[in-house]
Amino acid sequence: MNNTIEETRIEPSLRTRGAEAGSLGTVLYRTDAVRMAWESVIDRWLIEWGRSPGLVSQYGLVPATPDIVVLAVKVARACAEVGLAPPQRVLPDGEGGILFERGEGDVFEALSILADGRIELKSFKNSKLVSEGPLSLVESV
Amino acid sequence: MDSPPGSEPIDDDEILYRRVPAKPPFWDPTATPPLSPEAFKPRVDDTSGLSLGRARYVTPEGEAGKGQGPGYHIAVVRAGDLRRLGLTVVPRPLEDDPGHAEITEIRYDTRRTTEEERLRICSELKPEVLGPFPGKSAGKTP
Secondary structure, eight states, X not given: OOOOGGGEEEEESSOOTTOOTTXXXXXXXXXXXXXXXXXXXXXXXXXXXXXXXXXXXXXXXXXXXXXXXXXXXXXXXXXXXXXXXXOSEEEEOSBSOEEEEEEETXXXXXXXXXXXXOEEEEEEETTEEEXXXXXXXXXXX | OOOOTTOSOOOTTOEEEEEEETTTTSBOTTSSSSBOGGGGOOOTXXXXXXXXXXXXXXXXXXXXXXXXXXXXXXXXXXXXXXXXXXXXXXXXXXXXXXXXXXXXXXXXXXXXXXXXXXXXXXXXXXXXXXXXXXXXXXXXXX
């Protein structure tokens, strides 16, 4: 697992339209509180699921593979480094992926780490999809 | 010949239950919305519609007890509210579950095109969430 945050960064290839300040898809600001919130996501959910996929599969849901958990951790750390707002909820998508969800007012966003390794961000306003697109995790060689 | 139990039409005022895994946190009262749209995501066996339980046939505890996991919340929705969102709610009784019902538009093959509908259920209807109640594997180590 890569502990050097500087070596990975996330570059949104799509700027969300209509995204409110503080949403997943917009930069918040780099603070210790934001980093700690993302680290809490990693410690509380991702590491646990990586160690015990049965916690997910016992519900008949397909758990994420260790590689996807590792990718989700990288995404979380990259999001923390950029200063993106932390998710309010972390869930398995039931198909081997992991989902970060955040809502504020009439805006809802879901950042998906899919089972095939793709990363997607979807934004909804008043429950209508307003934008969706891939995100790229760029790792320095 | 009498209709089999569970085949009678679902009135608008009828209460329906959706079984939601207690962990991971599909339901979090501090999140927006408190109930994740993932709670209404169809699974691979939801081929004809998203499964619900009719309250006239099952208690919240009984609906949770049908799930294979250790514990479940129960989301409570009213048939008429789902129909107001443009969704179709029909009885689909099973041999061992006469209270089984379905939302026909939300199926495994439409799971990627019904995200807005699932979000509307959670954001606009704001289902009451009960429990958690034990499922089939309560007390067992995963």
